[in-house]
Amino acid sequence: MDEQRSRPDGGPPRRHGPPWAHGGAPWWRRPPGSRNGTGLPWRSSLVLAVVVSAGTGFATRNQPDREALDVLGRLLLLAGPAVLLVRRRHPVAALYAVVVITLVYLGAGYPYGPVFLTVAVAVFSAVVAGHRRPAWGAVALLWAGHLLIAHWLYAYLPPAGDRPAAWGQELVGAAWIAAVLAAAEAVRVRREQWAREHAERQAAEKRRVDEERLRIARELHDVLAHSISVINVQAGVGLALLDSDPEQARTALTTIKAASKEALGEVRQVLDTLRAPGEAPRAPAPGLGRLPELVEQAAGAGLRVEIVTEGKETALVPGADLAAFRIVQEALTNVVRHSGSRTARVEVAYAPGRLALTVDDEGPATGADHGGSGRGLVGMRERAAALGGTIEAGPRADGGFRVHAELPIEPKETP
Numbered sequence: 493m494d495e496q497r498s499r500p501d502g503g504p505p506r507r508h509g510p511p512w513a514h515g516g517a518p519w520w521r522r523p524p525g526s527r528n529g530t531g532l533p534w535r536s537s538l539v540l541a542v543v544v545s546a547g548t549g550f551a552t553r554n555q556p557d558r559e560a561l562d563v564l565g566r567l568l569l570l571a572g573p574a575v576l577l578v579r580r581r582h583p584v585a586a587l588y589a590v591v592v593i594t595l596v597y598l599g600a601g602y603p604y605g606p607v608f609l610t611v612a613v614a615v616f617s618a619v620v621a622g623h624r625r626p627a628w629g630a631v632a633l634l635w636a637g638h639l640l641i642a643h644w645l646y647a648y649l650p651p652a653g654d655r656p657a658a659w660g661q662e663l664v665g666a667a668w669i670a671a672v673l674a675a676a677e678a679v680r681v682r683r684e685q686w687a688r689e690h691a692e693r694q695a696a697e698k699r700r701v702d703e704e705r706l707r708i709a710r711e712l713h714d715v716l717a718h719s720i721s722v723i724n725v726q727a728g729v730g731l732a733l734l735d736s737d738p739e740q741a742r743t744a745l746t747t748i749k750a751a752s753k754e755a756l757g758e759v760r761q762v763l764d765t766l767r768a769p770g771e772a773p774r775a776p777a778p779g780l781g782r783l784p785e786l787v788e789q790a791a792g793a794g795l796r797v798e799i800v801t802e803g804k805e806t807a808l809v810p811g812a813d814l815a816a817f818r819i820v821q822e823a824l825t826n827v828v829r830h831s832g833s834r835t836a837r838v839e840v841a842y843a844p845g846r847l848a849l850t851v852d853d854e855g856p857a858t859g860a861d862h863g864g865s866g867r868g869l870v871g872m873r874e875r876a877a878a879l880g881g882t883i884e885a886g887p888r889a890d891g892g893f894r895v896h897a898e899l900p901i902e903p904k905e906t907p
Contacts (some may be wrong), residue, residue, distance in 0.1 A: 541573035544606045551605030559601035568597040572610035579617040582627040587614040595637040601650035612672045619676035710871045714818045719755035725793040747792035777815030803842030815875040821849035822868045823895040847899045855892040
């Protein structure tokens with residue numbers, strides 16, 4: 493287990509160990525531009541400096557015709573890894589600086605060997621960072637410079653009496669360069685693929701969160717809008733009859749208590765999904781089977797509702813059943829709020845693969861403001877669209893108002 497130590501400034505504890513040990517991704521999987529990729533890679537540069545210096549010392553023994561390593565040669569060997577400290581922030585500049593240092597080293601006649609590892613690391617970093625063309629240009633510069641030194645300028649450069657390099661050596665160098673470029677390209681493609689997958693996962697998660705937020709907002713709106721409308725009407729009745737007809741006022745208060753209790757239960761059910769996501773709800777979601785309760789609540793608000801069912805009644809899957817119930821509930825809530833009519837007609841028509849809901853009232857519209865949010869029709873359309881259905885809502889020719897919904901449905905499977 494990683495050791496965690498609290499910080500004296502009260503910040504988050506420092507974590508020790510590799511990044512993937514505590515939730516981070518290793519360097520080869522981090523997308524370009526990530527915060528973890530902008531620090532100074534001093535550990536890898538230090539290891540590279542040691543390997544290059546020690547390896548070149550061994551290579552010198554097998555190349556007696558080359559210049560012996562002196563102070564300048566060792567400084568050039570260390571200069572490459574030192575430049576690579578900035579390869580994450582400035583990969584192209586670091587690459588070209590390393591190429592120039594390597595050409596100076598070769599032009600001075602020092603032994604061949606691990607000095608080319610520095611170039612490989614610089615090329616790899618530039619390609620992985622997305623700078624493909626500059627990396628190819630730097631490789632071409634190194635290749636051309638080496639050809640110029642090894643086949644034309646060797647007579648004017650140390651060591652004395654040097655001969656032109658064998659062309660077989662150039663083929664080996666070309667194969668080495670091709671291998672480095674191929675490996676760098678493979679890592680770059682894989683990192684870009686990981687970055688795309690990461691972005692797609694984040695986008696999918698954001699869409700899921702937004703859809704869940706919208707669903708909860710829609711549920712709360714429908715529950716509260718209907719219940720508060722009933723409570724508002726009954727509170728007005730109770731206040732008006734408190735002195736003249738206490739028994740009727742008592743009935744209104746009883747209706748308020750029942751509506752508020754039901755609203756609290758449904759709100760609690762919606763909020764439970766936030767506290768324990770993924771768990772099954774404790775109570776079944778409302779559906780068309782609860783239309784009689786909806787009629788009773790509307791009656792408490794002074795609205796007489798007639799329900800007409802056509803076709804063979806079919807048990808619906810929970811999502812479609814809930815959407816149908818909420819559409820009818822919101823339509824009746826709008827009648828209570830905005831219509832002068834005290835009667836409404838709900839028609840539920842079943843057909844193979846289709847459910848039609850129609851809510852009519854005689855009107856006229858009162859034009860009064862009863863505190864609506866204006867989101868009722870939008871919520872109904874969103875519910876219908878989520879199932880692939882449609883909703884039409886608008887005034888009728890005779891002055892009333894109609895809400896008509898067409899929902900594609902599938903019958904509920906019976907175990």
